[in-house]
Amino acid sequence: xxxxxxxxxxxxxxxxxxxxxxxxxxxxxxxxxxxxxxxxxxxxxxxxxxxxxxxxxxxxxxxxxxxxxxxxxxxxxxxxxxxxxxxxxxxxxxxxxxxxxxxxxxxxxxxxxxxxxxxxxxxxxxxxxxxxxxxxxxxxxxxxxxxxxxxxxxxxxxxxxxxxxxxxxxxxxxxxxxxxxxxxxxxxxxxxxxxxxxxxxxxxxxxxxxxxxxxxxxxxxxxxxxxxxxxxxxxxxxxxxxxxxxxxxxxxxxxxxxxxxxxxxxxxxxxxxxxxxxxxxxxxxxxxxxxxxxxxxxxxxxxxxxxxxxxxxxxxxxxxxxxxxxxxxxxxxxxxxxxxx
Amino acid sequence: xxxxxxxxxxxxxxxxxxxxxxxxxxxxxxxxxxxxxxxxxxxxxxxxxxxxxxxxxxxxxxxxxxxxxxxxxxxxxxxxxxxxxxxxxxxxxxxxxxxxxxxxxxxxxxxxxxxxxxxxxxxxxxxxxxxxxxxxxxxxxxxxxxxxxxxxxxxxxxxxxxxxxxxxxxxxxxxxxxxxxxxxxxxxxxxxxxxxxxxxxxxxxxxxxxxxxxxxxxxxxxxxxxxxxxxxxxxxxxxxxxxxxxxxxxxxxxxxxxxxxxxxxxxxxxxxxxxxxxxxxxxxxxxxxxxxxxxxxxxxxxxxxxxxxxxxxxxxxxxxxxxxxxxxxxxxxxxxxxxxxxxxxxxxxxxxxxxxxxxxxxxxxxxxxxxxxxxxxxxxxxxxxxxxxxxxxxxxxxxxxxxxxxxxxxxxxxxxxxxxxxxxxxxxxxxxxxxxxxxxxxxxxxxxxxxxxxxxxxxxxxxxxxxxxxxxxx
Numbered sequence: 001x002x003x004x005x006x007x008x009x010x011x012x013x014x015x016x017x018x019x020x021x022x023x024x025x026x027x028x029x030x031x032x033x034x035x036x037x038x039x040x041x042x043x044x045x046x047x048x049x050x051x052x053x054x055x056x057x058x059x060x061x062x063x064x065x066x067x068x069x070x071x072x073x074x075x076x077x078x079x080x081x082x083x084x085x086x087x088x089x090x091x092x093x094x095x096x097x098x099x100x101x102x103x104x105x106x107x108x109x110x111x112x113x114x115x116x117x118x119x120x121x122x123x124x125x126x127x128x129x130x131x132x133x134x135x136x137x138x139x140x141x142x143x144x145x146x147x148x149x150x151x152x153x154x155x156x157x158x159x160x161x162x163x164x165x166x167x168x169x170x171x172x173x174x175x176x177x178x179x180x181x182x183x184x185x186x187x188x189x190x191x192x193x194x195x196x197x198x199x200x201x202x203x204x205x206x207x208x209x210x211x212x213x214x215x216x217x218x219x220x221x222x223x224x225x226x227x228x229x230x231x232x233x234x235x236x237x238x239x240x241x242x243x244x245x246x247x248x249x250x251x252x253x254x255x256x257x258x259x260x261x262x263x264x265x266x267x268x269x270x271x272x273x274x275x276x277x278x279x280x281x282x283x284x285x286x287x288x289x290x291x292x293x294x295x296x297x298x299x300x301x302x303x304x305x306x307x308x309x310x311x312x313x314x315x316x317x318x319x320x321x322x323x324x325x326x327x328x329x330x331x332x333x334x335x336x337x338x339x340x341x
Numbered sequence: 342x343x344x345x346x347x348x349x350x351x352x353x354x355x356x357x358x359x360x361x362x363x364x365x366x367x368x369x370x371x372x373x374x375x376x377x378x379x380x381x382x383x384x385x386x387x388x389x390x391x392x393x394x395x396x397x398x399x400x401x402x403x404x405x406x407x408x409x410x411x412x413x414x415x416x417x418x419x420x421x422x423x424x425x426x427x428x429x430x431x432x433x434x435x436x437x438x439x440x441x442x443x444x445x446x447x448x449x450x451x452x453x454x455x456x457x458x459x460x461x462x463x464x465x466x467x468x469x470x471x472x473x474x475x476x477x478x479x480x481x482x483x484x485x486x487x488x489x490x491x492x493x494x495x496x497x498x499x500x501x502x503x504x505x506x507x508x509x510x511x512x513x514x515x516x517x518x519x520x521x522x523x524x525x526x527x528x529x530x531x532x533x534x535x536x537x538x539x540x541x542x543x544x545x546x547x548x549x550x551x552x553x554x555x556x557x558x559x560x561x562x563x564x565x566x567x568x569x570x571x572x573x574x575x576x577x578x579x580x581x582x583x584x585x586x587x588x589x590x591x592x593x594x595x596x597x598x599x600x601x602x603x604x605x606x607x608x609x610x611x612x613x614x615x616x617x618x619x620x621x622x623x624x625x626x627x628x629x630x631x632x633x634x635x636x637x638x639x640x641x642x643x644x645x646x647x648x649x650x651x652x653x654x655x656x657x658x659x660x661x662x663x664x665x666x667x668x669x670x671x672x673x674x675x676x677x678x679x680x681x682x683x684x685x686x687x688x689x690x691x692x693x694x695x696x697x698x699x700x701x702x703x704x705x706x707x708x709x710x711x712x713x714x715x716x717x718x719x720x721x722x723x724x725x726x727x728x729x730x731x732x733x734x735x736x737x738x739x740x741x742x743x744x745x746x747x748x749x750x751x752x753x754x755x756x757x758x759x760x761x762x763x764x765x766x767x768x769x770x771x772x773x774x775x776x777x778x779x780x781x782x783x784x785x786x787x788x789x790x791x792x793x794x795x796x797x798x799x800x801x802x803x804x805x806x807x808x809x810x811x812x813x814x815x
Contacts, residue, residue, distance in 0.1 A: 012785065013528040019789040020537070023796020031800070133805075180801040181549070181755045188754035218740075226563045 031173045035140045038183035039190075042137035044093045044201045044208070049107065049141050051089065051205050058111040060086035060339040063328075064101035065118030067094045068265050072305075072316035073116075074207040077325040082332060084340025089205050092118070098262075099129045099153065099161075102249055103138060105256065106149050113339025114259045116328065117249060121264060121283040121302070124242040129157035135164050136175045152252065156245050209318055214311045223313040228274045243290050250296040259337050260296040262287070266324060267302045268310050299331045342383040344590050345544060352380065353594075360526055360598075369524045370493050373501065373598065380502035381466075388464040391429060392500050398425045399474040400495045403481045403488030415482060422478045430471045433464055435665045466506035468662055470499055472629055477513040479633055486514050494520045503591040503598070507584070509605040509625035516600070524599045530788055531781030532596040537795055538780075539589030542582035546763055548804040550579045553756035558721055561730040565740035569733040573713045575756060576720050578763050581609065584623070608771055610712075613694065613704040615680045618712065630659050648684065653677035663719075668727065672718045679711050 036046075051057060063073045075088035091104060098119045105115070130153065145153075145165060153161045167175065200208045215223055246262055253260035264287060272280060284300060291298040304327045309320025316324060332338055342349050356376050363369055382389050402422040409415050431439075477498070480486045489495050498516045557564050557572035564572070588605035595602045605625050612618035619627040638651040653674070660673020694704045717734060721727040773779040783791070 010528055012530050012788075013533050015785070015789060016530065016533045016537075016792045019792035020796035020799075023793035023798075024800050025796075026793070027797045027800030034801075174800070174803075175805075177801045177803060178805055181752050184755045184758055185752050188758065192754075222563050226560060 028170070028173060031176055032140065035176045035179050038179045039186040040137070040179050040182040041094050041186070041198070041201075042134060045134070045137045045143075046141040047202055047205070048091050048093065048104070049138070049143055052091075052104070052107045052109060055109075057089070057205075058087065058109065059089040060111055061088040061114035061116065062091045062108060062112055063088065063116045063118070064096065064098075064104065065092045065263075065265065066096050066120070067092065068120075068314050068316065069096075069118045070094070070201070071209045071212075071311070072266060072321045072324045073328065074209075074321050074325045076206045077322065078329050078332075081326070081329045082338055082340070084338065086113070086339045090207060091205075092208075093134070094201075095131065095134065097123050097128065097131065098249065099123075099157070099245065100131060100134050102153065102245075102252070103130065103135070103143065103145060103149060105249075105252055106146050107143070108256065108258070110257075112258055114261070114332075114337055115253050116261050116263055118263045118265050118301075119246075121267075124246075124286060125239060127160070127239075129153070129160050130164055132164055132175065133178055136172055136178070139172050140176045140179075148252075152248055156241060156248060207321065209316075209321055211318065212311045212315065214317060220310075220312065224268060224270050224274070227313040228268075228271050243286075246290050247294050250294050254295060259339065261299055261331075261335065261337055262290070262296060263299040263328075264302045266305050266316065266320075268313055269303065269307045297335050297337070299328075299335075301327060342380050344587070344594075345540060348383065352376070357526065357597075366520075366523045367493075370497055370520065373524075374493060374497045377497065377500040377502035377505060381500065381505060384465050384506075385462070388462075391433075391464055391467065392470060393496075395426065395429065395470065395474050396496045396499045398422060399478050399499070400489075400492055402478055403495075404490070406478075406481050407488045419478060419482045423475060426471050426475050426478075430467060433462075433467055435661070437665055439665075469508045469510055470505060472510050472626070472662075473512075474499055476510070476629060476633060480513060486517075489513075489517050491520070501595070501600070503594040503600075504602065507587045507591070508623075509588055509591065509602055510629050511602055511625065515603060519600050526597060527599055528597045529781065530783070531777055532593045533792075534780040534788075535589050535593030535596065535777060537792065538776075539586040539591075539593060541795060541799070542586030542589065544804065545798060545802045546759055547579045547583035547586060549752075549759050549802060550575045550582075550756050552752050552804075554579055554720070558726070558730065561721065561726050561733065564733070566733045566736075566738040567741060569730050570737075571757065571760075573717055573720075573730075573734055575760060577610065577709075577713055577716050578760055580716070580719075581606070582763065608767065610709055610767070611705055611771065612708050612712075613701060614708055615676070615683045615711075618708060619680075626659070626662070630655050630662075634658060645685075645688065649681045652680045652684065656680060666722055668718055668722050668724070672715050675711075675715045675718055679715075 061075075061078075063069055063075060065073075069092035070090065073090055073092070075090045079085050079088050091101075093100075098117055101117055108115070150165050154165065197210050200210055214220075250260045250262070264283070280302070283302070287298045287300065301324065305316065305320050305323045309317050309323060311317050311320075342352060356372070359372055360369055363372060378389055378392075381392065399422055402418050406415055406418050409418065477486075477495075481488045489498075494517060497520065498511075498513055501511075501516070504511055554572050554575045557568055558576070561569060561572075585606040592602045592605070603625060605623060607621040607624065609618055609622035612621050619631075635651055635655040638654060639647055640651060641648040643651075654677075656673045656677030657670060658673070660669045660671070660676070663669040663672070694700050714731065714734060717730050718727060721730055770776045780788075
């Protein structure tokens, strides 16, 4: 009797372990479906991938970058002001760095004649390359890098990107679990933060500015100190690796028959005070050297817009976007980058 | 080797398989000892020598003491054992703090001191197994227990892997008698639920809330009081789930291997006063400090002043036990001060908390407010940041501009949802009185459904970056 009871207990434990594993397997099997249904901050990735497959769109120039570019560049305005009215798409997504952008290049339609690639100065100094979460979102929405994209990025960034590309489908699906947390966050955020509206991110291919209100002076100060802590200042010159990457990005654009321009993001003027003018001089020197040794132009938009056009430490108001877009029109004309030429 | 790693899974399967083949107790003890040493050496093989040294010293002293009737000689043996134990602990854990502090002082006194500092690696679990071996030697000295003549039993008591690196601190009187009976594998629903509950606390609650806590406490000056409050409550839940989660896993594994460990936590966040709190939080450490330090110092046998002094010394040393850092000392000081204030009030005539619900709730809230303040001292090691967070916590700024909330990477709302979920679970756990027994009684269908649900949730909420158990560093 005693032995039977112990056996029963042992079997019960085994069944419990099997039940846990069954739960994990069930989660794994629905993970792709969950990912596609869950609201998240990278949902725009899917919108962009679908847009690039749309044969009726035929964009002639694209703008790539982070949420700063989403808020700050109105491609419709640029289209309307350029001779020939070339159609432009704003392909920026939240947190997209130039290495992330590079993944999209292979999917750009032949109609695209110009890539305007934004970058932060900070990207050039860090060890960061493709970000796993962003790549995971692209992967889960159906993106697969071609051999050329893979080899170029692996050659430059080594095992940091090789590890990401070599992840199996199962690993990517397990990695995609971040979407559930973010979905929960997004759902509650939509309920309690009626001042935030990220809807435009999910459909607007031209100017996905969310119309955020400008922060109060106190909040602006907090936002700046959070983003630009003096101790985080790194001295230039930046890494050779990133210089090589920028050159490769330009070359790749040339190979695909597209003009290319690298643009330094607009930066809040207060950052001059926090990081100092020396830092700025070194940033400019670094990008000037890249421009001199490449076949593309570097456009410095770091001080293209004034303090009054920033809604927080990073992002730009709608009126600021008009200023930045007009600045880009002027630069495209000056450098003869208009894709209709 | 961490409990939630693949290596540990393999380790457990191999151990249980071999135990299934070996039925006699003596070989099973040897197997458990060998496994425990492998478990420890997985982290750093060299430091197993410390455990062996500690085992040898305390075992020998125990044997010597049993044959010694002379009180003076017994005392000398005790002093020798304590010196060896505390010497190791001091060298590996506190030498760095001591030399750095001395260097700082010398820099103030003379402009260019010549000083060599050592970079000493802290052996994992040294505080736990040192306190465990010390309790054995002191108990033998006090003649509360008879020393064991079985070296394997004693070595297993010191190194038994489920509690080796992060407790609970098991007393010899609890552990050694269990080795006199046959060691039987006993895997039941209750044990599996204990382990699953521990994993859920650690991985699903603690590690997920940590994202918000770390994000806010990185620069506490940037956040208004309301967020500091939320992050502090978050940390209180995080550290509880992290540590009690480890204890649950350890107790569950020990149960499967045929050992019964004492409870280490008992709903500390419903404690109504500091004495009550220390009977609920890290019970194995607080009872150790009470029995071997507070009582040794005289306890409350002297006057008020001696009692207050003993309380403060006990809590200061309890704080330092956690680590060689001034913030842990401050944490201990604050808890000492809270205990003294409570005792002072308790000694006054006419002071007592009424039996009414409101009085009880108010006393819980007051106690937990104090506990939260101490958690700030515990969590933030950078002193200026700690003071800023404490100021914002105590002097509420009524700043509700929460522009940054809900954007960025700290998963603010999800963390709050998890915190609410934790509170609901706690209420449920308190209502059913003994959650372990309750879970052990659940019929098979619902039990399997809960297990599947846990597996399902664990897949989606498994943290992207896994943090080690907080108490590993102690």
